[in-house]
Each structure stands twice: as C-alpha cells, then as structure tokens.
Amino acid sequence: MTADLVNLYRTMVRIRAFELAAEQASAGGVAVWGQSADPRTKVRGPLHVSIGQEAVAAGVCARLQREDLLTSSHRGHGHTLAKGASMQRMMAELFGRSDGCNGGRGGSMHIADFSVGMLGANGVVAAGLPIACGAAHALKLRGQPHIVACFFGDGAVNRGPFLEALNWACVYQLPLLFVCEDNRWSATSRTDTLTAGPGVVARAQALGVAGFAVDGNDVQAVSELARRLVAEVRGGHGPRLLHAVTWRVRGHLSADQQGYRAPEDIAAATETDPISRTRQHLLHTGTPQQDLAAIEEQVANEVRNALAFAEASPLPHAHQAFNEVQTLGAGTWH
Amino acid sequence: MALSTLTYAQAAALAVGEAMLRDDSVVVLGEDVGRGGIFQQYKGLQEEFGAHRVIDTPISESTIAGSGVGMALAGLRPVVELRVIDFALCAMDEIVNQAAKNRFMFGGQGRVPVVLRMPIGLWGSSAAQHSQSLEAWFAHLPGVAVMCPATPQDNYTLLSQALCGEDPIVYLEHKELWGLQGPVDHADMLPAGRARVLRTGDDLTMVSWSAAVHVAQAAAEQLAVEGVQASVIDLRTLWPWDRHTVIADSARTGRLLVVHEAVQVAGFGAEVAATAAQHCGCQVSRVGAPRIPVGYAPTLEAVSRLKPDKVVRAARELLANHPRPRLK
Numbered sequence: 001m002t003a004d005l006v007n008l009y010r011t012m013v014r015i016r017a018f019e020l021a022a023e024q025a026s027a028g029g030v031a032v033w034g035q036s037a038d039p040r041t042k043v044r045g046p047l048h049v050s051i052g053q054e055a056v057a058a059g060v061c062a063r064l065q066r067e068d069l070l071t072s073s074h075r076g077h078g079h080t081l082a083k084g085a086s087m088q089r090m091m092a093e094l095f096g097r098s099d100g101c102n103g104g105r106g107g108s109m110h111i112a113d114f115s116v117g118m119l120g121a122n123g124v125v126a127a128g129l130p131i132a133c134g135a136a137h138a139l140k141l142r143g144q145p146h147i148v149a150c151f152f153g154d155g156a157v158n159r160g161p162f163l164e165a166l167n168w169a170c171v172y173q174l175p176l177l178f179v180c181e182d183n184r185w186s187a188t189s190r191t192d193t194l195t196a197g198p199g200v201v202a203r204a205q206a207l208g209v210a211g212f213a214v215d216g217n218d219v220q221a222v223s224e225l226a227r228r229l230v231a232e233v234r235g236g237h238g239p240r241l242l243h244a245v246t247w248r249v250r251g252h253l254s255a256d257q258q259g260y261r262a263p264e265d266i267a268a269a270t271e272t273d274p275i276s277r278t279r280q281h282l283l284h285t286g287t288p289q290q291d292l293a294a295i296e297e298q299v300a301n302e303v304r305n306a307l308a309f310a311e312a313s314p315l316p317h318a319h320q321a322f323n324e325v326q327t328l329g330a331g332t333w334h
Numbered sequence: 335m336a337l338s339t340l341t342y343a344q345a346a347a348l349a350v351g352e353a354m355l356r357d358d359s360v361v362v363l364g365e366d367v368g369r370g371g372i373f374q375q376y377k378g379l380q381e382e383f384g385a386h387r388v389i390d391t392p393i394s395e396s397t398i399a400g401s402g403v404g405m406a407l408a409g410l411r412p413v414v415e416l417r418v419i420d421f422a423l424c425a426m427d428e429i430v431n432q433a434a435k436n437r438f439m440f441g442g443q444g445r446v447p448v449v450l451r452m453p454i455g456l457w458g459s460s461a462a463q464h465s466q467s468l469e470a471w472f473a474h475l476p477g478v479a480v481m482c483p484a485t486p487q488d489n490y491t492l493l494s495q496a497l498c499g500e501d502p503i504v505y506l507e508h509k510e511l512w513g514l515q516g517p518v519d520h521a522d523m524l525p526a527g528r529a530r531v532l533r534t535g536d537d538l539t540m541v542s543w544s545a546a547v548h549v550a551q552a553a554a555e556q557l558a559v560e561g562v563q564a565s566v567i568d569l570r571t572l573w574p575w576d577r578h579t580v581i582a583d584s585a586r587t588g589r590l591l592v593v594h595e596a597v598q599v600a601g602f603g604a605e606v607a608a609t610a611a612q613h614c615g616c617q618v619s620r621v622g623a624p625r626i627p628v629g630y631a632p633t634l635e636a637v638s639r640l641k642p643d644k645v646v647r648a649a650r651e652l653l654a655n656h657p658r659p660r661l662k
Contacts, residue, residue: 069408102441114443119407124431130400131432137401138408141386164394171392324442326501328479328526329574
C-alpha cells in the first residue's frame with residue numbers, strides 16, 4: 001500500500017516539476033494585455049499548467065493499463081506524463097522542436113503520445129468526449145479488453161457534447177471512464193456562477209451514468225475510487241463518471257496573473273496542495289525522508305535532462321509544414 | 335467486369351456493402367441507417383451485417399462525427415452518416431478541428447480514415463435549412479478530401495475509393511440524384527483527382543460537379559443546336575481537383591465557364607476560374623445561385639435552382655464578350 005502511495009507521489013512530483021519548468025520556460029512567451037511575446041522564449045503561446053491538480057492525473061492513470069486509451073483537455077500535460085509518455089519528448093514538443101512527440105506540430109495544447117494510448121490533448125473544450133466515445137466503441141466492437149479514460153474540466157459540462165457523449169456511452173454500454181477534473185474555474189469565471197442545477201454527478205445520473213465525487217486533492221482517495229470504477233468499466237458494466245474536485249492554483253494560461261481572483265480563493269487552493277499532503281502522510285506513516293528526497297532528486301535530474309534534450313533538438317524544417325496533412329491531394333498547392 | 339444498371343442510392347449501398355464484406359473494420363453509424371437511411375442509401379446493410387456494424391444513433395451530430403474520429407483512431411473505418419449537409423453544421427468542430435487536424439496536429443501519429451457523408455443541394459421544396467451546397471467550405475479546409483459524385487458510376491467508384499484510403503473524406507452526394515439510374519462498371523476505378531471529360535467542343539469549356547453536371551450537359555446539347563460546341567468536364571472531386579485537364583481544355587478553347595448549384599459568391603467556381611485564368615490566360619465566367627437562402631415557394635426556390643437556360647445564356651455572353659479565343 002505504501003509502495004503504491006510512493007509511486008503516486010513520484011508521479012505527482014514529476015508532473016509538478018515538469019509544469020514548473022515549462023512555466024519558467026514560457027515566461028514572456030504569449031502576447032497578452034498589451035504586451036507582445038518575446039521571440040526568444042523557449043515555450044511560446046498559450047500554456048495551461050495543472051499545478052495543484054496533479055492528484056487527479058496520478059490517481060486515475062495509476063489504475064490504467066498501457067493499452068488503455070486516454071483523451072484529455074487543453075490542460076493535459078499531467079495526464080500525458082501519468083499515462084507514460086516520455087518527459088524529454090514532451091518538453092521538446094513544448095519547445096516546438098522536431099524531436100517533440102508531435103514533431104513540433106502541436107505544442108502544449110495538442111500534446112499526444114499515441115504509443116502509450118494518449119490520443120491527444122485538445123484545444124476545444126469538451127471536444128475529447130465524442131472522440132473518447134468512438135475509441136471506446138471501437139474497443140468494444142473489436143472485443144478488446146481495454147477501456148478509455150476521458151478527462152475534461154468543469155467548464156465542459158456546459159457544452160452540448162457532454163450531454164451527447166454521456167447519453168451515447170450509456171446507450172451503447174461503452175467501456176469508458178469519464179473524469180471531470182473540476183478546478184472550479186472556466187478560464188477567468190467561477191464555474192459555479194455559470195452552472196445550473198446540482199452538478200456534474202447529478203447530470204451524469206440523469207443520463208444513466210453512475211457518477212461519484214471525490215476530493216481531487218487526495219491522491220489516495222482518487223486512486224481508490226478510480227480502482228473501483230476502472231474495474232467496473234473493464235468488467236463490461238458500461239460507463240462511469242468520476243468527479244474529482246480540485247483547485248486551479250495558477251491562471252487559465254501561465255501568463256494569466258489572476259487579478260480577478262480573491263486572495264483567499266488562491267490561498268485555499270494552495271493550502272490543500274496534494275503533493276505536500278501526500279508527503280506529510282508518507283512521513284507520518286514511516287517512509288524515510290531520504291526516500292522521498294531521493295525521488296525528488298531523481299525527478300529534478302529528469303527535468304534537467306528533458307530541458308537539455310529539448311534545447312538540443314532542432315526546430316522542424318519549414319518543408320515539414322507540408323507533410324502529414326493528408327494523402328489524397330497532398331503537396332504544395334497554394 | 336460486372337456491368338449493372340443501378341440507381342445512385344443503390345450504387346452507394348453496393349460500395350459500402352462490398353467494403354464491409356472485404357474489411358471487417360468498416361462500420362456505419364448515423365441516424366436511421368438501420369432502416370436503410372432516409373434515402374435508402376444503406377438499404378439491406380443492417381440485415382446483412384448486423385446492428386453492431388450498421389449502428390443506429392441518437393440525434394447527436396457532434397458525437398456521430400466525433401466518435402467517427404475516435405473509432406478511426408482506434409482502428410475502425412467508420413462511414414459517418416450526417417443525413418444532410420445542413421445538419422453537419424452541428425458537427426463542425428468535430429469535422430474541422432478534430433477530423434481534419436488530427437493527423438497533422440499530432441505529428442502524423444494517427445490516421446482518421448472516416449467517410450463523412452453529408453448530402454448537398456436542393457431537395458424539392460425543402461427550404462432554407464435542407465437545401466444548401468456548402469462544398470466550398472470543405473474545399474477550403476486542409477486535411478480532408480472532398481468528393482462530389484454526379485452519377486451512379488461515380489457514387490460507386492468514389493465511395494469505394496473513400497473506403498480504402500487514409501484520409502477523412504467529406505463525401506457529398508446530391509439529394510436530388512438518389513433515384514438517378516445509370517450503368518455501373520465495377521472495374522471503373524478512375525482515381526479521385528481525375529476529371530471525366532463528358533464531351534469535347536472547340537468553342538468553350540464547361541466545368542461542373544455533382545447534379546450541376548447534368549444541367550451543364552443539357553446546356554451543351556442546346557448550344558450544339560445553335561452551332562456552339564462546348565466541352566463538359568465533370569470534376570468529380572474538389573480536393574484534390576484535376577487542374578491539368580481543366581487548364582488544358584480551357585487553353586484549347588480559350589473560354590471557361592464554371593457551372594455549379596452553390597451560391598456563386600466565393601463558391602468553388604471562383605477557385606477553378608482563377609486557377610485556369612492564371613495558368614492559361616483563358617476568359618472565364620461562372621454560373622451559380624444568387625446569394626440568397628433557398629426559399630420554400632416554387633417561385634422562390636426556382637430563383638436558386640440551376641437550369642440549362644441560365645447556363646446557355648452565360649455561355650452566349652461569354653462568347654459574345656470574347657468573340658475570338660485567345661490561344662496560348
């Protein structure tokens with residue numbers, strides 16, 4: 001049990017370290033509020049980090065198998081790392097380099113590693129839900145024993161595809177775990193001020209999908225609920241929904257200074273930090289401090305290596321812009 | 335080898351049925367497909383292949399198209415039925431941001447071989463939301479191929495090819511062609527991107543696609559009576575499209591008239607005309623619908639409906655304004 005929690009801790013620390021490094025490398029990289037982007041910035045454009053939300057990715061993905069599939073939102077680095085993608089290639093993708101997992105074509109918002117079943121982050125809210133339905137439908141039709149985990153945020157439950165996809169998954173009894181990673185913010189608006197009714201679990205129940213809420217900053221609780229729901233989904237009992245209530249610590253984009261947010265709101269988000277909670281718990285229950293320090297040191301090295309790998313990788317040649325568009329009618333038509 | 339006479343709808347059902355027989359990853363999903371689809375273009379397929387492969391879906395266009403993308407990524411080859419193109423507008427994110435972008439955006443990790451069937455065009459007295467020809471929207475979209483069959487032969491040929499490729503295909507049958515009968519040669523696999531030259535004349539080149547091809551042909555026959563000889567080229571696919579055939583014939587006749595049912599303003603005819611003019615210096619003209627929604631009353635619908643007379647008038651004008659072809 002402790003070994004399992006240590007592994008969850010390691011995953012969370014890896015996600016946090018990756019996000020912090022990406023955030024640092026993105027400083028000045030997006031044009032906002034009258035400032036133009038600094039062309040020397042390594043990670044350019046919108047960067048959505050999941051600092052403070054690591055327990056959701058770690059807890060759910062720990063219960064998935066490599067062959068299981070996953071779709072994600074625009075805030076998808078954590079899910080991708082937790083599903084097993086290479087940190088080096090992810091960092092190279094954020095740098096827009098040719099050794100990135102998408103060859104530099106996608107960046108942060110479209111991070112994906114199909115080789116570990118991670119079918120893509122998505123720049124459009126709720127767009128992953130219909131895709132997850134199709135992937136789960138294919139697994140079921142092909143008689144494969146795998147499942148799909150579909151991560152989306154609290155803002156997604158107000159889009160039409162949420163209703164369509166839950167109904168669809170229930171109608172066809174698909175092997176699909178919906179994970180609502182509720183960080184309480186829809187970009188710069190509090191989601192609860194814009195959402196009617198008793199919430200996502202009630203919406204799921206109304207569509208015939210059994211849904212369960214959990215403290216999304218308690219990695220043990222998330223992983224135990226995920227263990228049960230993944231087993232039910234894998235057992236052919238149809239879709240389930242896991243509602244993980246967490247907090248967004250940073251802004252919508254890394255460049256977002258959150259002037260719209262009350263200081264106590266940010267303080268509450270920081271106080272319940274899932275990583276320090278788990279660290280405390282592990283120390284209290286007898287895990288030697290040096291074991292945790294060793295993990296932290298390993299992760300720091302891994303991030304340093306990832307940054308060096310990304311830095312060393314060349315930008316893609318401009319002719320790559322014409323590749324992988326399509327097969328019929330491919331070429332340099334203007 | 336086999337030559338049969340089929341309707342446009344039967345030719346489509348034949349192509350899908352053959353694909354389902356040879357490839358068990360081919361599945362169909364959409365509203366009412368189990369009963370054969372509202373145009374009977376899936377007739378008999380659910381009886382033959384079962385409800386698990388010919389899947390009746392809720393009226394959920396986003397998820398019909400989006401799950402087509404997910405199915406394709408997970409190894410299936412889905413035929414996605416969106417009923418009419420007007421309803422496909424409820425699935426524009428899934429088509430434009432997901433299906434069309436997936437391969438490029440994710441660095442070529444995946445392929446999305448999904449055939450998105452969304453019939454275009456007028457459909458007698460169906461008014462503004464069931465009558466649109468929006469093929470230009472999709473020709474403008476990198477990442478998809480766009481197919482517009484005009485005949486039972488090409489509905490068989492192009493649909494068969496769409497079900498063998500690795501691209502998302504925007505497959506645009508025409509709502510008023512379902513009952514059209516014609517010969518279907520199973521061996522005719524003229525590739526996408528190659529036009530069919532239906533007749534050759536020396537006075538002007540007419541280029542068209544989908545149902546408008548038949549209007550262009552009727553116009554060419556009327557013109558022939560007047561002693562004007564027109565070539566008629568059926569483009570068949572708008573992406574890729576057969577620039578070489580169009581440019582070669584336009585260079586020979588010196589005059590190009592593009593004929594389509596869609597609204598003329600910013601239609602694909604503008605692309606064809608501009609490309610030909612740029613490459614061979616021919617004189618160009620276009621015939622399309624006025625920029626108005628399609629009206630219900632017969633008198634109103636007729637304003638949007640392409641008729642041979644309108645094409646004949648446009649051809650006469652082109653000839654009158656440019657009496658001597660400039661050959662290059």
